[in-house]
Amino acid sequence: MKDIIGKLVKEEVRDILSESEDMIREIVKNSLLPELRSAIRESIAEEIKKILEDVPAMEETEPSSGNTHVHSGVEDRIHEQKTNLLSRPEHQAPDADPQTPDLRQAEGRYLYCIVEGGENTNLGSIGIDGNEVYAISYKDLLAFVHNCSAEPYRSEDEEIVKGWIVTHQDVVDSMWKKTGTVLPMGFDTIIKGDEITGPEENVKKWLTEDYEKLKAKLEKVRGKAEYGVQIFWNPETMAQKIIKENAEMSKLNEDIKSKPEGTAYMYRQKLADILKKEMEKKADEYFKEFYEEIKPFADDLKVEKTKKTDDEKTQMLMNLSCLMSHDENRKLGNKLDKIDTLEGFSVRYTGPWPAYSFV
Numbered sequence: 001m002k003d004i005i006g007k008l009v010k011e012e013v014r015d016i017l018s019e020s021e022d023m024i025r026e027i028v029k030n031s032l033l034p035e036l037r038s039a040i041r042e043s044i045a046e047e048i049k050k051i052l053e054d055v056p057a058m059e060e061t062e063p064s065s066g067n068t069h070v071h072s073g074v075e076d077r078i079h080e081q082k083t084n085l086l087s088r089p090e091h092q093a094p095d096a097d098p099q100t101p102d103l104r105q106a107e108g109r110y111l112y113c114i115v116e117g118g119e120n121t122n123l124g125s126i127g128i129d130g131n132e133v134y135a136i137s138y139k140d141l142l143a144f145v146h147n148c149s150a151e152p153y154r155s156e157d158e159e160i161v162k163g164w165i166v167t168h169q170d171v172v173d174s175m176w177k178k179t180g181t182v183l184p185m186g187f188d189t190i191i192k193g194d195e196i197t198g199p200e201e202n203v204k205k206w207l208t209e210d211y212e213k214l215k216a217k218l219e220k221v222r223g224k225a226e227y228g229v230q231i232f233w234n235p236e237t238m239a240q241k242i243i244k245e246n247a248e249m250s251k252l253n254e255d256i257k258s259k260p261e262g263t264a265y266m267y268r269q270k271l272a273d274i275l276k277k278e279m280e281k282k283a284d285e286y287f288k289e290f291y292e293e294i295k296p297f298a299d300d301l302k303v304e305k306t307k308k309t310d311d312e313k314t315q316m317l318m319n320l321s322c323l324m325s326h327d328e329n330r331k332l333g334n335k336l337d338k339i340d341t342l343e344g345f346s347v348r349y350t351g352p353w354p355a356y357s358f359v
Helices: 001-020 020-053 102-108 158-179 199-208 213-219 234-243 247-258 261-297 326-340
Strands: 107-116 123-126 133-138 141-149 191-192 224-233 301-302 315-325 345-353
Touching: 107 158, 107 199, 107 213, 133 199, 141 199, 141 213, 158 345, 191 199, 199 213, 224 234, 224 261, 224 326, 234 247, 234 261, 247 261, 261 301, 261 315, 261 326, 315 326, 326 345
Parallel strands: none
Antiparallel strands: 107 141, 107 191, 123 133, 133 141, 224 315, 224 345, 301 315
16 A cells, blocks of 8 residues: 555646646756756865865875965055966967858957957057957947967966066056056956857947946946055064053953963963953954045046065054045145054055956
């Protein structure tokens, strides 16, 4: 009887699923698949973690490629270009017939920036590896490109990578100075060909389809530039200030001097725990205070990741990218000068450059 009931249930379920197949397919597609992919990623991470825990300790090795941080022409320009660059032969565009479908897919157009203009312009051989930079147009938009293969630029040589990125930024800067408004593209932005159209047609297709969006972005950055604000503090100076102002910590600090070594050690540990919490609290308070002081001067702000400093005596407390006008830049500079005079703090203010962080 149990087997008969089970069989009947299966048949009934099969009939229901057959009748609701389209609806179920949509539910799976829209609701279950994203959750399933997420669950799979989590399971993979857990399995990797288990495997690593079972493997004997191994020496760490340098990866064959990784994130490369390169400063633009002037070291004060802090745009980090994070690139996963694998070693490969010299980057060249194919010489064969571009009408062949496979070759269309092998070709690309390396994109530097978008500007407004009425005429196609050839900038000459100022691009990466001496490539000729020219414009592809749609209406009043010009996309500056050079011909390349569809593969990304890759190298294990940091100096080569730095040269590529500096050249990229130099091309963008030159157009920014000529036109006053530019949409800069990140390093290694390549539009490829496909089975039907070549890369140049795809650039035009992109300009056509995204014309209104690109015009809106150009309007957003018109008459403005990007500036970097980095605020540092001296942890030792701040710790001394906190201990001095905190009655409990001041007493602990004094008691340590008169206690036996064993007891003094326990007191120092307690003091360190309290100090750590107070330092974190102060860092949060100062960040919020400085952010609110800087915010009124900028049309847009982006909070960037803080970075380690070369000076062990200082820590980066804040790292901001600011989009603003020339007038507001001067006003913010005056405000930052005042922060720079505060005990234990220093400020690094950089720019102007094209609005990489805001487009």
